[in-house]
Amino acid sequence: MFERNYYGFGTILKDYLDYHRISQSNFAKRLGITQKHMNEILNNKSEISVELMLAINLITDIDVNLIWQAEEEKRIYLYLKENFKDEKELKEYLKSFSIKELKDREWLKFKDEKSLIQVCMDLFKFLSIKNFETFNDYSNQTILYKKNTQADMNKVMLWIKHCDSLIQNIDICKYDKNKFVDLIHDLKILSLEKFDEDKIVKCLNEYGIYLVIEDALKGTKIRGCMMVKADNPVIYLTKLYKDKASFYFALYHELGHVKSDYNKAKSKVIIDEDEFLEKRADQFAINTMINPSIWDEIIKDKNNVLRICKENNIPVCFGVWRLAKEGYIDYTSKFYNNYREKIDI
Secondary structure, three states: OOOOOOOOHHHHHHHHHHHOOOOHHHHHHHHOOOHHHHHHHHOOOOOOOHHHHHHHHHHHOOOHHHHHHHHHHHHHHHHHHHHOOOHHHHHHHHHHHOHHHHHHOOOOOOOOOOOHHHHHHHHHHHHOOOOHHHHHHHHHHHEEOOOOOHHHHHHHHHHHHHHHHHOOOOOOOOOOHHHHHHHHHHHHHHHOOOOOHHHHHHHHHHOOOEEEEOOOOOOOOOOEEEEEEOOEEEEEEOOOOOEHHHHHHHHHHHHHHHHHHOOHHHOOEEOOOOHHHHHHHHHHHHHHHOOHHHHHHHHHOHHHHHHHHHHOOOOHHHHHHHHHHOOOOOOOOHHHHHOOOEOOO
């Protein structure tokens, strides 16, 4: 059984009419509805339209927000009662949304954690969804992601929604695909400097691309995603990257999607697309970090990777990272770790 019944605004309105000694028939006439409709509202057997909420507010001065809150609690209570046999089952299901972690990270402020109904209401508002079914349908239709479980998908969506909130107040210029080459040029210059997250974000913003670097929820198997909002590309990256080369590979990978998959990303969130598109984005990242002709030179003369990188204005950590990635040196080797360039984001 659930904690208690939620009766909706009808019960509140009935008490109001009784207190002010207003007859139900008289109030129905003021609202311009039938007596039957009035009875259905008072007995919580009919939903109250926005038009009626405004009319009730005008006649009684009862806050529209109070009316909406009572009706929304009733709607969600009835929905949960129909889809979950009891509170225990609902609590188990809510674990997939990492409620405690959402609270601890202050991604979402719950109005009343003791009320499961209110927790669900807060969660629905945060995710901009009507109920769990619409959430599942939306995520499955919108997210291009080879998910392992629904729980992982839930965490991904929560992360994306949080990142969405972080770009709301950012002023950004119009995106121009013809300036994409200039963006890559500027990023290559930045890659030669000491890692500076703020500079990288500012650089992308100046070219009309949103960038957020934010930890995902615990256990979420995701490195980043790309989408388009109001014609501006959006890139969200997690903080899984502990060295500069890995970070730039992830960033260039998402920029590869911006370059090749911009139109698809207008209606989809690209996380882990089909094998061909992911390999294409990976190849773009690899080639952007080190030009193929220079990489051929490095392969032929691995002992001089440091000299070759410096002569071609490539961060040494990029060359050493790729040698390790392709199995030419070991990640645990002293040589790799000496030139790894750790970062803290």
